[in-house]
Amino acid sequence: MHKTLTETAPAAALSEEILWRDLAHAKAGAWLPELQQIVVQRLERHRRDRKCQLYADLLASLPALQAEHLCLDADRVEIGLDSQISEAHKEELQLALFGLRPWRKGPFRIFGIDLDTEWVSWLKWQRLQPHLAPLRGRKVLDVGSSCGYYLFRMHSQNPALLLGLEPYATFYYQFRFLAALAARERLHTLPLKFEELPPMPGFFDTIFHMGVLYHVRSPLETLTALRNTLRRGGELVLETLVIPGDEDVALTPRARYAKMNNVFFLPTVKCLECWLERTGFTHIRCVDVTRTTAAEQRRTAWIQTESLADFLHPDDPLLTIEGYPAPRRALMLAQVK
Template identity: 40%
Template sequence: MDINAVLKERQKWFEWKNIKPIHLKLEKFKNENLKVKNIKIDDVIEILIEENQEKLNEIEEIAKMMKPWRKGPFKINDLFIDTEWRSYIKWNIIKPYLNLENKDVLDVGCNNGYYMFRMLEMNPKSITGFDPSALFNLQFEFINKFIKSNIEYKLLGVEHIPFYEKKFDTIFCLGVLYHRPDPVTMLKELKAGLNPNSEVILDTLIIEGEEETALCPVRYQKMKNVYFIPTLKALYNWIEKAKFKDIEFIGKKYTDLEEQRKTEWIEGESLNNFLTEDLSKTIEGYPPPLRVYLKLKN
């Protein structure tokens, strides 16, 4: 597979009618000189700039053009981008298990780059993000205009990892596995991107149970692109089939309305629309979303 040819073809995505106006606006904005006073990388990524109200209004206009904002939150002066997910809840679960110092890191399905920005404080050698979404790429470029990081963002997916020129010491794969029709093949693709003695940080949906089995829904939380949700034992079997050497259990957590909810920064529905009124099941009658966090060692 010619990755450069794939990337060149995907540049055309910025010409889509729903993307082009945002892209043109952002390209003009990126050429402007901004007086950034302070950047605080924490649960809320805070950016403080010294600009007039007209410029602040323009920044708000661009941010609102980019809805929906899924991962975050971000704050630019008084503008609070209250994203659908409070992503720091997940980050704070996995953070104690990370050592990214001087490592080459890949985040697959990186969305707008929230987690990659959080990685900066750990001083990795390099950070690369893969996500085949033109909108999320523009959100990343918007935030990175202020932060000015050296993060590389590629319009690629997990299937491109084996053909990518670079190998990595740590690969993050957060919330992707259940969207793939062949989970074992995907795990092998992740492994193919690793240097020797490296690791994958995996977050995925599971169901409770002692059996080595998986749920195969037509829809799950109204999503049509959910293929398999395994028990933990079944997930471990998939990981073994992909030939990882070891698994470290980090934790598990039910997704709740503290972590994911509808805000003015998204369009459409969120978690409370996907569950029954008492939040005990999905609207399809399946168990509610339970996530497991693992470290897979190569």
């Protein structure tokens, strides 16, 4: 989809006021004031945090660019054209983007700057997209939305509302930065964990929960809360790390898994189906299981940290460095009963 923007896209265009207006439009429930209070408190905390302040300054320093070209539903999401900005502006932009590293999810081309992220995220989108209920007119929540790559991809389907949740400040400000340049309507991210939201019963039509469940200490509680946040018949898109096997079992790593110290449960697909059934979902389908390889996750100039090759066993790529089954991810779809 190619679009032309005629208006400028200042960072302020994505202020919280627009979010509250969009939520009110989307018939938010009595929970809206509580959510506003939680967000205001979180942003207040950001204002006292040096790193967040640095990111906010980067955002404020954005030149008032007029993106004449947007191609959001492309494997490499494009915002703005090279030919549109001066060399000086491009250098400024490149420095600002570099200041927001590590860039994990993408790739993007921003006014001609190729942002080659750690993950080749379109591979997952290609595996998932043919199975999704159409997003047109839907209220969509993306839990763990990172810099917003999938939110941008979804935008072309014209949903009624796209809301991301990203608690990690660097990724939250990456989204704010890109969204300010793209200036799309009804597209927002909150700097919160899903578990920090007030109850929003039956509000969303589709919830994406991808790459997050293994970080959660009580996965059944989270699945129950996800069900309660969806309307009846609404769709959950769940993607998480799984282990091979046909039994109803889950692995809890002793300490680290692939060097991560915040991984708690890795179920088999059968166990995941059982969790979904027991938390009130129906029409449960596993549409894909893929082992993660270096074709999908690798070190690039846009991350300053380790990547997949550093997490795998040096003698056996089918094992993590700790000796657990190497990362493989299942994509599940389910509906609320």
